[in-house]
Amino acid sequence: MKLYEYMGKELFARYGIPVPRGKVVFSPAEALAAAREIGGPVVIKSQILMGKRGKGGGIRFAGTPEEAREAAAELLGMELHGYKVEALLVEERLSIDQELYVSLTIDGSAKAPVLIASAEGGMDIEEVPEERIIKEYIDLDIGLQPFVAREVARRLGLKEGPAKDLYRLLPAMYRLFREKDAELVEINPLVVSGERLVAADAKINIDDYALYRQKDLPYVDDRTPLERKAKEIGVSFVELSGDIAIMANGAGMSMGTLDTIAYYGGTPANFLDCGGGTGLEETAKALELLLETKPKVIFINIFGGITRCDDVAGALVKVKRSIDIPVPVVVRLVGTNEDIGRRILEEEGIKAYTFMDEAAAKAVELAKGA
Amino acid sequence: MKLYEYMGKELFARYGIPVPRGKVVFSPAEALAAAREIGGPVVIKSQILMGKRGKGGGIRFAGTPEEAREAAAELLGMELHGYKVEALLVEERLSIDQELYVSLTIDGSAKAPVLIASAEGGMDIEEVPEERIIKEYIDLDIGLQPFVAREVARRLGLKEGPAKDLYRLLPAMYRLFREKDAELVEINPLVVSGERLVAADAKINIDDYALYRQKDLPYVDDRTPLERKAKEIGVSFVELSGDIAIMANGAGMSMGTLDTIAYYGGTPANFLDCGGGTGLEETAKALELLLETKPKVIFINIFGGITRCDDVAGALVKVKRSIDIPVPVVVRLVGTNEDIGRRILEEEGIKAYTFMDEAAAKAVELAKGA
Amino acid sequence: MAILVDENTHVIVQGITGNQGRFHTRQMLAYGTKIVGGVSPGKGGQTVEGVPVYDTVRAACEANRVDASVLFIPAPFCKDAAFEAMEAGIKLVVIITEGIPVHDELEIQNYARKKGVKVIGPNTFGIVSSGKCKIGIPPNQFFKPGEIGIVARSGTLTYEIAGNLIAHGMGQSTVVGLGGDRVPGMTFTDVLPLFEADPETKAVVLVGEIGGDAEEAAAEYIKTMSKPVVAYIAGKSAPPGKRMGHAGAIIERGKGTYEGKVKALKEAGAYVAALPFEVPRLLKQALGQA
């Protein structure tokens, strides 16, 4: 779950990470009031869950509260990288001496948290060559100790004032990262402003699997209506633009199914991984979800492990009996309780394929003929 | 630093460790009100920093608020194990099905925290044979995980209700132990009362060296006035009953000095370890402290490492000049800056011995002759 | 022979009294796995499918020799259960559970490193030494003794490929599921050397996915292998995954793409299948039976 910049900065402030004085606003009038309260020149930042807002015109500067109101009026409601701007962050305009980059994330290969830093922060961080990127793997047993911050400050070449800020900032950032189950805490840029450091941006991703124990965080949902429904059912779902609706179990199998459909010249309408132990009720709901993509063919590819073939078959029959399925359904079914599943489908007159290539070829053929 | 039982229980409550309903009181009238508020039979417990209060008559039971008032009147002001009773804890009287013992402390040999538990808690815990004591060393890297609590519950033979309480209690106790820099967290007895566990006592020792970062804890000082003064100077001091005042540097050296004085038939008036880097000012104050024990002889035994002989000599001269030292001073001085120290003393007409046995024998001789 | 587990592996099931635990205990017993106990706090003394249940892992280990544990434990409690198994001295821990918070996974793998424990998973189907021992959830019928080792990041795709192998007359020595999670235990580079050293294994199938750099690391090792490796990488036509800010890009630095992985594997001398059902043909070719 991604947090909006203003939420991230609220978290930062709670952990003692310095942020610019600022306020989230939802109307031009509020922007005016906020700019007045802050005093002096301000920056107005569109709150969307994507980067590169500057390049898209989503960030404005204002010298007076009146200008802030006008900028807010222009930004609110604007479409930016596919997101509608509904909130703005009005902040003091910082004097910037240097833009640094720091982030904490998880390196799956190293099986450790990794701190990444660079003296060359800002919009082009991904272009900074490897040797000017500082990477520190954090030992989980002792956490991010002050000595790591000192080492990073040294390598960043910070002067005493900003260095001392960094000694406090990095351990605080790590505490947030660990306590809030963050997959990512990113500050880009981390601004050197005179003798101090200020987090000019905040990008925080919270682990979806840990939301059950992060009840005090705001809930941010940037899914499409169909993806939201998928989330409720508990399946992994991405909308695509093709005409063959796909349901498979397991991420690898779902990818393999997409690959196979593509191989035979078909185009998938979606990616739907119904996962491990999804039961009859959920499978039925997943099928209904597929219909909403308005496909020409539905292709169900199940290789049962935790998923039981009889559940899938039962669900298909249940859906078929309760609603009209207006398109052909191609089923490939093998694995746990395969025999029972097959029998259930046969009783309903549905053919179950054994081989994936055969089934995929059939699905593509039907979609082309439709 | 030891905490009073009522302070320990307040901490317990903050960490979610179940304690009896109760209230600390400082007068019979408050005891009456507390007993009324609690309702039903109560127990009134003298708040002193020692165990075995029951055996000393420091714990009373009362069936009515009026009885509670009377018991409080008797207990307050009482002398118990050398402490004056100034506060009482009035608590609901628990129905007791079993008395367990649990504690967390540090095992210096194992270099790890150790959880100790026994199904046979209560006053005679120290007599419980080794094989009925459960010891679990805690891995600092992962802390006290719930599985440890399950293992302890199994070995204690707890039923489901109390076991589930223990699953929450032990990790909470460990959190307190770690976060509050405790040297000891002890619950004896931990009472099984029906389906639940209740901490019927609380013994918490906080690491003196960590008090600087435990500002939110109450400060408890059970030192004698002289010990308090010693603490302010920053030396380690224990009052003893003999007539030779001793100052040495290093705990081992101080003990060795006591041993040597005893060997020659003398009796030490105190133990004073002036430690490592104590400076001139502090050394002078330590000398003044020694005089307050009204000794027959002062024996200063310094083998300088961090402690510098010139500082000690300078301090002695300074004290000698500013106040009248009414008793002989025997000085043994070797180590860092020995030459300078020796010269300072000689200029003041003080002989500095080189060997400890010689000096100790002289001190004992002077004390006996005085 | 086989790798990691065989007919002498003594297994316990943590979470044996749950639905999944019960179901798969039955399946594993049916496959012939030597399950010596189950663990379920408060249920000690009961039996499940004839298997004795203990309150704690240590109690199970006091009563039995235990070589491996398999976890059917809800995600929020999985870290603790994995710690329990490792602390008790069990040296192979198979975590089936899906949806474990990533910070818990970090802690599990970190503790495993300290304790010298091999973790398979989380979010894995488990491990099967065909005809000898199945620890996990794959359907029994797709694993027949043979000479092909399989190591895979994804589950169902592995059943698919194992099933295809059998249909083409090729059995497996051992099939290892690495799990699809972000901080996996054993990885390709841990498992490939075991296959390389296993006399029973003649060739290895590697089933990878886009994302991460595990396949690139595997390619480095494959260069040194004497046995042929056939790889399939899923996700050529997959939708783009969730982006981890700039940090993700900085870590991956161009690794993680389908093209990059295929290139690395081909350069290392592996055979790369474009689709799952090409694997048997490439294997035969690699083994000179084509």
Next chain:
Amino acid sequence: MAILVDENTHVIVQGITGNQGRFHTRQMLAYGTKIVGGVSPGKGGQTVEGVPVYDTVRAACEANRVDASVLFIPAPFCKDAAFEAMEAGIKLVVIITEGIPVHDELEIQNYARKKGVKVIGPNTFGIVSSGKCKIGIPPNQFFKPGEIGIVARSGTLTYEIAGNLIAHGMGQSTVVGLGGDRVPGMTFTDVLPLFEADPETKAVVLVGEIGGDAEEAAAEYIKTMSKPVVAYIAGKSAPPGKRMGHAGAIIERGKGTYEGKVKALKEAGAYVAALPFEVPRLLKQALGQA
């Protein structure tokens, strides 16, 4: 030869710009210790007594070979400094600082175990291999080359005994201070085997104290030693220490008393001195020179 440190040991001083750090750096240099650098954040580029100062331990290690570090760091920051030294790969860390919170000590020793680092201290005078290397704070004049190894829990008492030895014509091979703190790094049982193996050391002096069970553990090892051991245990007439609730008593179970330690050591074949200045006589007796 000597144990742990010698004339080739490259040493850095953490906290070199403080009063104590500066003073003892001068003393150590005067003794002949090979100090290659000091560490003091923000002071990188300066020099102290001719020794270059670095901002971090890693910076010092990038510029020099470093075998050991000695810490003159205020107690509240000591844990972090010790972590820094160990993380940078230094394998011998000497912590002079007194008054470190006991939970910090736990963390330091726990991390040292993980990193395979030998910690001397905290709250120690340090270590001296006579005539070769002094790391720590003892006055230079009491350490002369010789054949006696000393390992001690207390500092000044060790100077006392080392001084007495010299007065009796006996020098020391190496003198190790274990420190007087509650969670020490190296203990008697870590150091005695090194003396046993050191060809230069002919006999060992063990200086213990009441409390804890380190001397009892040492006695177990002394049973197996070929070299004679003379012990002195301080605290026969000491006032009783602070009591750690029932827990302390349960852990110690009768260990920790003067009588118990003396008994264990005598039974193990050690010579036990009643007073510090008896040590030289007993040593000569033990070495057959009496």
